[in-house]
Amino acid sequence: MEEEKDAFYVVKKGDVIGIYKSLRDLAEAGISVYDPSLRVYKGYGLSKQAEVYLGSCGLKNAAYSISASDVNDNTFGKLVPCPPQQPTSVRGNTSNTDPSPNRQQQILGKELVGSTSHFTDPRLNHMNFANQVETQMMSSNPQSCIVEFDGASKGNPGPAGAGAVLRAEDGRVVCRLCEGVGIATNNVAEYRAVILGMKYALKKGFKHIRVQGDSNLVCMQVQGRWKIKSQNLVELNKEAKELKDKFMSFQINHVGRESNSEADALANQAVNLMNGQVQEDWIGP
Known part of the structure; x- marks a missing residue:
């Protein structure tokens, strides 16, 4: 045609x-x-x-x-x-x-x-x-995945970490990720987490992505529905949107903490890492 x-x-x-x-x-x-x-x-x-x-x-x-x-x-x-x-x-x-x-x-x-x-x-x-x-x-598309993200900050601001889980559409875990964020606020850690997940989804070759996390602020700002009041989030938001546009389809949703426990555990684990240090645990093919 x-x-x-x-x-x-x-x-x-x-x-x-x-x-x-x-x-x-x-x-x-x-x-x-x-x-x-x-x-x-x-x-x-x-x-x-x-x-x-x-x-x-x-x-x-x-x-x-x-x-x-x-x-x-x-x-x-x-x-x-x-x-x-x-x-x-x-x-x-x-x-x-x-x-x-x-x-x-x-x-x-x-x-x-x-x-x-x-x-x-x-x-x-x-x-x-x-x-x-x-x-x-x-x-029905093997090039699609779910990304769960969460950030943690001990002190807000304080020692912070980012965690992300990549899942296949059937719920099977493909990868677990931790990244040290240094001294930062919880919102910065949340942004670093969603960016971490999207980067690794692209690295793995996924074209369709569904993102979810318990930070309503990040979800709404990435969608462009909320204004950014904190200047330290502007560049992070820009980076997240640039990554979003690299996927053929993108969706981001806010979920409750109870639905985000694995990413939360990874974020708390990442608090002990150096800023920018990433730990990867690839499980899926």
């Missing part, structure tokens, strides 16, 4: 849809327009306003998602099935005649409106569906 100017692709899987900017993005994400478990539609001229809003979810290469309640006949403009011979009913019925682009948009919208997810905050709705579609797309 030949690439066309201003084309974008709407991919439906289950009760979520992803929006991709090019056929190359689809291919790199391991998505085939002939996959019977997916419904793929093509549109033209995704608005800048829509891109900016969807991009605020923190995902790269237009691996965006949108909630069912926000889909209507005008959300994406005119859509056509991709490829043209694809079955026209998104519920799996076949037909020898393709309906009009407007009819395709109505079918797509009506099916998604039946989603069981309900949120009062539209932004949370978008983020929830972004997490779902990213998880679904990543779960």
